[in-house]
Amino acid sequence: MGPGMVSTAHRLRDEIEGLIVTGVLAPGEKLDEVQLANRFAVSRTPIREALQQLAAAGFVEIRLRRGATVVRIGPERLVEMFEVMAELEAMCARLAARRLSDADRAALLEAHASCRAAAEREDPDAYYYENERFHYALYRAARNGVLEEEARRMHARLKPYRRLQLRVRNRVGASWREHDGIVQAILDGDPAQAADRARAHVTVQGERFADLMASLAQYNLAAE
Amino acid sequence: MGPGMVSTAHRLRDEIEGLIVTGVLAPGEKLDEVQLANRFAVSRTPIREALQQLAAAGFVEIRLRRGATVVRIGPERLVEMFEVMAELEAMCARLAARRLSDADRAALLEAHASCRAAAEREDPDAYYYENERFHYALYRAARNGVLEEEARRMHARLKPYRRLQLRVRNRVGASWREHDGIVQAILDGDPAQAADRARAHVTVQGERFADLMASLAQYNLAAE
DNA sequence: TTGTCATTTTGTGTATACACGAGACTTGAC
DNA sequence: GTCAAGTCTCGTGTATACACAAAATGACAA
Numbered sequence: 001m002g003p004g005m006v007s008t009a010h011r012l013r014d015e016i017e018g019l020i021v022t023g024v025l026a027p028g029e030k031l032d033e034v035q036l037a038n039r040f041a042v043s044r045t046p047i048r049e050a051l052q053q054l055a056a057a058g059f060v061e062i063r064l065r066r067g068a069t070v071v072r073i074g075p076e077r078l079v080e081m082f083e084v085m086a087e088l089e090a091m092c093a094r095l096a097a098r099r100l101s102d103a104d105r106a107a108l109l110e111a112h113a114s115c116r117a118a119a120e121r122e123d124p125d126a127y128y129y130e131n132e133r134f135h136y137a138l139y140r141a142a143r144n145g146v147l148e149e150e151a152r153r154m155h156a157r158l159k160p161y162r163r164l165q166l167r168v169r170n171r172v173g174a175s176w177r178e179h180d181g182i183v184q185a186i187l188d189g190d191p192a193q194a195a196d197r198a199r200a201h202v203t204v205q206g207e208r209f210a211d212l213m214a215s216l217a218q219y220n221l222a223a224e
Numbered sequence: 225m226g227p228g229m230v231s232t233a234h235r236l237r238d239e240i241e242g243l244i245v246t247g248v249l250a251p252g253e254k255l256d257e258v259q260l261a262n263r264f265a266v267s268r269t270p271i272r273e274a275l276q277q278l279a280a281a282g283f284v285e286i287r288l289r290r291g292a293t294v295v296r297i298g299p300e301r302l303v304e305m306f307e308v309m310a311e312l313e314a315m316c317a318r319l320a321a322r323r324l325s326d327a328d329r330a331a332l333l334e335a336h337a338s339c340r341a342a343a344e345r346e347d348p349d350a351y352y353y354e355n356e357r358f359h360y361a362l363y364r365a366a367r368n369g370v371l372e373e374e375a376r377r378m379h380a381r382l383k384p385y386r387r388l389q390l391r392v393r394n395r396v397g398a399s400w401r402e403h404d405g406i407v408q409a410i411l412d413g414d415p416a417q418a419a420d421r422a423r424a425h426v427t428v429q430g431e432r433f434a435d436l437m438a439s440l441a442q443y444n445l446a447a448e
Numbered sequence: 449t450t451g452t453c454a455t456t457t458t459g460t461g462t463a464t465a466c467a468c469g470a471g472a473c474t475t476g477a478c
Numbered sequence: 479g480t481c482a483a484g485t486c487t488c489g490t491g492t493a494t495a496c497a498c499a500a501a502a503t504g505a506c507a508a
Contacts, residue, residue, distance in 0.1 A: 007288055007461065043463045052273055056280030064231055065469060065490055080370040091311050146304040267493045289460055289499055
């Protein structure tokens, strides 16, 4: 076995998280341990470990003797999550503007260029992927490992909702221009402006939720 | 069984976390599952679940087929944690200044008064406890459940180190005066000042680490 | 003595078995 | 037809058993 070896539980964690993020497992859905064990051809033990980890990461909720369900995030909580995410990104941008290393600058600019290419092709799926790389590069550039972990955690929790956002008309182009503003501020070494622009970039998404909420609310109701 | 019932695994999680926070289980220490199972007179199963949760919370590290160890936090990482904590507290204070409800104000002031009493008695242990209540009240007052959870998580991770801090000469009195500044800014409805003061309050602790690091470094070396 | 390799031992990772509470269902009264 | 009490079923929570990788041990050679 190679060095990249992971336990069954860890693999399951990633797989189930993927199912949740892509909506295959819908919010509110019950996650039966035996069912999942059969589905993945393993015993309940690693399934339970995976569910524990997903609960810690905020993807599922486990109630005593009632099993795990995919978390259903209401409008208020979603706003709260974006509010925190905005601040985390602002902090990353602020620190990045102060501390940018050559390697981090190169990574950031490369991801930024890839985003541009995807935006010009008007390819939302590609942009979704490259956008993630850009944000990860930003978190890394802050040169604070704890902050990077927290930012990635929160980013992951918002994944199911971010994906929907990019379908909105012209959102991809607007997103890239916002990225560009952040990058410029970081390259200029202007922490305050970098922070403000990063915060605004995330906040904008949160504010597009009047319409998203409508569809989401009925989606959540339907799932019950 | 009453409504406050918790599983064995959950109880173990709290107990082991307590042992880590109080230093009974030292940083770097190996956590043998069978040993812990015997110690608590349970099987390995709930022990493993507790360790999983502690790993997710950042108290232990689990490596594949090498078991769990209490995380050893180096100076750099500790600085990073305080940097993030400072920003989370600043955000809480800023939002609290904007959104303070009557109930939250009452809770904050009560905790603040309890801190004062403990500080005047020059009782570091009491102050440690009341200080925690104060900070929890602050997190709550921000009226953002996600932020509250994140702040409490990070606060918990820093517990082992905060406790040492308060032993420092005159630190308790200085801490209370800093609290007072934060409270006044919040009551005045001044978000920027509340944020700045909360950030400074946490940052001060982080900066007291020239001396703490010295003792900590030798502590960590001895534990190996 | 020191280093290397085979062997054993130990502890984790997963599977299976058992215990017990929550919720579904049945039954019966009104 | 509705609702309440009792029973049963099913799924989770915990215990135990088994598989296998990694560390520890020891034998042997340099």
